Amino acid sequence: MLKRKREESSKREHNPYRRRVLFFLLLGWGLLLLGDRVSELRVYQGALIAIYALAIGSLILLTGYSGQLSLGQGAFMAIGAYAAALTQIYLQPPLIVTFIAAVVVAALFGAIIGGGAARLSGPYLAGTTLALALGLPTLANLFSFLGGETGLYFDVGIAPERFGAEFTLYKWFFWIAALATLIMLFFIQNILKSRYGRAWKAGRANAAAAQLVGLHVGRRKVLAFTISAGVAGLAGALLGMVSLVAPSTFTLSLSFAIITGAVLAGLTSLTGSILGGLVLVIIPEIAEMVSGNFGESEAVTANIPGLITSLLLILTVLFTPNGPAEQWHHHKEKKKQRAL
Amino acid sequence: MSQTILEIDSLSVNFGGLKALSNVSVNLREGEVLGLIGPNGAGKTTLFNALSGFVPAATGSLKLFGSDHKWPRPDQLVNLGIARTLQGVGLFPELTVLENVMLGADVLAKTGLVRAALGLTRRDEERLAQKAQTMLGRVYAGHLADRRADTLSYPDTKRVAIARALVSEPKILLLDEPAGGLGAQDIAWLNGLIRNLTSSCSIILVEHHMDVVMSVCNRIYVLNFGEVIANGTPEQVRNDDDVIAAYLGASAAHGGEK
């Protein structure tokens, strides 16, 4: 009886990984095929979805797992973007090295700030990271090599010739963004499902008990902050690639949008992150359609998306505080229990 | 006579100006169950907290397995061969029972971050899961492995908490009110388990359920106002006048007054 149980348990540990690999491969393949069949605008939006999804993933790891809420994810994205742009401008290494540099530099900053952050709880951490998000972009004006308000141009070049002449710049962006995001999300999902993910959840739910099983909760929090900053840095580099590496790209609104996306996606599971990215891109589209009915004044087009996302944010946190995914899990568990 | 494996010498703990513990000395021998009792606020849990690094010791020294040791940080405890359960049970609610117990064995895990990111965790995970499953079986909770911890009944959470403490293979087990909130049947089971465990580890037990304390402990320390007022066998302790006064009230002398 016990032996059978053990076999089951090993199967249980083993199957999801293969499923995960398969899922990411299929998703990647599907996306790239899709990229050939839609308009240029949609391709660009696809790249944005991927970038947002990645940024949302970084926040889910940080908040949903290790329990630290950062309002300054945009700041780490900015760090990654500037690091990538500077690397590309001064060193011109292969593209992959540039992106790795973005991850490493942002992670480094994350480790430094996370060292302090690990000692803060809830609102203190939120306020501090908010100050970071507001204050960091002003540094661009302080050092001339950061390009001031106009920012830096992060040029990844055009697609290699072997992809054919039809291969547009936006499609190239989309390929890079989608590939980078898929690979990174795959890594994150693996980590979240490993003993690291369990340890974060444990430390968040009950720090004393987590310490007693031998986890250094503070160090684990710093680790989460570091990884999250690194991932956000990659998302920032990608965003810099499709738009501009300038203070105007990495505003407080961007940080808030990422939080909104993460909350709507359900903070406690990574699976919603792509959906969250999709929502962030779709809502302005819907808003444009809606505001079309009200006569297209600028005040309307500029504010309807914010209104919709903020309302959704409030409603989600009021009525499914732990995110739709967690709510669903809970519901399922209860049903299972009743059936027993 | 068996060896002394843990020795606390004149431990004092202060909260603000308040003395929570003053000059408490306790020693634990190999294979014994040591009871720690006393009225509310006597300092039992404070002693556990000082020993496990949650509150700082003002004075006092610690000897583990015969050699001097600094007061450990909470997260170092497991590596020193000491495991502790918490009064509030402290399971991790969103994790499954199996995952909870696997975390108890996390110190034995080898997977680094890079391997984890690449998903190369299978061997390690299987090993931990197997260990956890075995330990769950030992506390008759094997069938609960896949349940989320927050869906368990209270007695079941206590079983799982003990399994989580045991899976790290401790030499010393600190049990903080394991019988609290349990019914008669579960308490009988607990008594049996504690006796069985002494073959592999020594136990310090904080408990106010007197039946349990009196029936499983080899020796008992009684604390009152942060001081040890008596220690000895259960028989000696419960006939000690100071102990009776501590429990039933110091104004026994005024009994007839009105």
Added chain:
Amino acid sequence: MQQVINVFLIGISIGSIYALMSLALVLVWRSTRVVNFAQAGQAIVTTYVAWEVVNRSGSFLMAFILAVAIGGLIGGLVESGMMRTLFKHASDGPVAAVAPVIATLGLLGVIRALVGLIWTNEGKRFESPVSTAGFVIGDTTLPFSRLNLLIICTAAIVMIVFSILFQRTNLGLALRAAAYNPEIARLSGVKVSMTRTIGWVFAGAAGAVAGILVSSNDTLNPYSLDVLFVFGFVAAVVGGLESLVGAVVGGLVLGVGLSFITFYLGTSLVFPTAFIVLVIVLLVRPSGIFGVKGARSA
């Protein structure tokens, strides 16, 4: 020397505005253990209302009174309408600790969008009610103006009213008791759920004053008070987030400090300095200058 005094006075003037915002945050924190990230958003609404009234009637005083009243009303509505529901639904679970932050951020977004819909996102000029020309002593013109004096006096009056209210009245005693220990307050007959709402009402009013003062002689848009919020938060943290006196002192110290930095080192260092101050206070003395030790662990 004269210059130092000038910079100091300007610092006191801006610092007293930070102090008001900080006071608002502390009032909410003490009554519900929430940092209200929508505090600046609430103030934005009242400031626009004030702007509208000034434009239509020309009376600054009327605008001021109306804005403060509406500020209080919004505070009360937010607490009773949104925060109570939140605490009912999100009292436990994995993200319970961050739910209030997220909810108030959402509120901030809603308010900004609504304000933008009503008044558009274009900057509006908020005229100063009094002269902004510096006082003249002999033949030197000081940067310190009537507006600065008005700001200091208004903020001082608000603080005096608050201190009388909290220290000398029954309501004040009930509010303090509920903030320090809600359970004992309830056992003494204090209706704690009401004191919570009142805390938010006062905070809304204080925030409204801060919003008007900081916007006078400046441009107003839906995002223009973000900076005020951040400095108010820094001031509140410096003061320990628990103490009303700490909030005021924190605001003044920050205002004076930043004023000197602006004058001697340039504007671009203001934000980094505020951030560094925040981090240093949080790391070195996490309970703030006036706080009780250990108050900040979750």
Added chain:
Amino acid sequence: MTLKVERLVVEHGAIRAIDGISFEVAEGSLAAVIGSNGAGKTTLLRTLSGLKDAKLGKVSWMGRDITGMKPEDLVRRGLAHVSEGKSVIPELTVKENLALGGLWRNNKTELAQSIEEVVEIFPRLGERMSQRADTLSGGERQMLAIGRAHVSKPSLLLLDEPSLGLAPLVVEQIFQTIAMLCRDRGITVLLVEQNALGALAIADKGIIINLGKVVAQGDAKELIDDPALRSAYLGY
């Protein structure tokens, strides 16, 4: 006209802390609820004063059902609860702590009168009126807590372990004051205590609880020698 508790059940999450408790306290009498720690004494008091909700059962006072009423409303019905561990607010002054108890009546002269009464009972508090409560000793804090309850002019006083952590001499003094409040001022008192012999010495009635259940109740003096007492505390 009594305090009447009928088949009360209270749960802490999954744990049943109070498991069907029933007893009565006659008006103007002093009853002591005793038991070792973990017996459910504090939970019982917190349920009576409305801080905790009962799962089942009924509590009535002066013939009226008060189950599920809020603490702030119960104060207005003459019920005062001095919670566990010197329930004063250390950041407030002694005078403010006392005034807190009378806020709900909103009557300045009555309040001043009540505070004077408290000073009569505890002269030491009179000397310390404008000091912050955190400068008081443990015994003085307990006096202040009882004083605050007294200012709210209760007809039923619930006291949770007033002897906790106090030196024997101070305990004796506090107990005598409690007895005096009952005998001279006609306040009904429900005293929850771990210090069994001290509490039973001043009480009319004793109720021994263990693991959430009443194991014995009756005349306080007779309970002192009841074997149930030792068994509840020492397990034999």
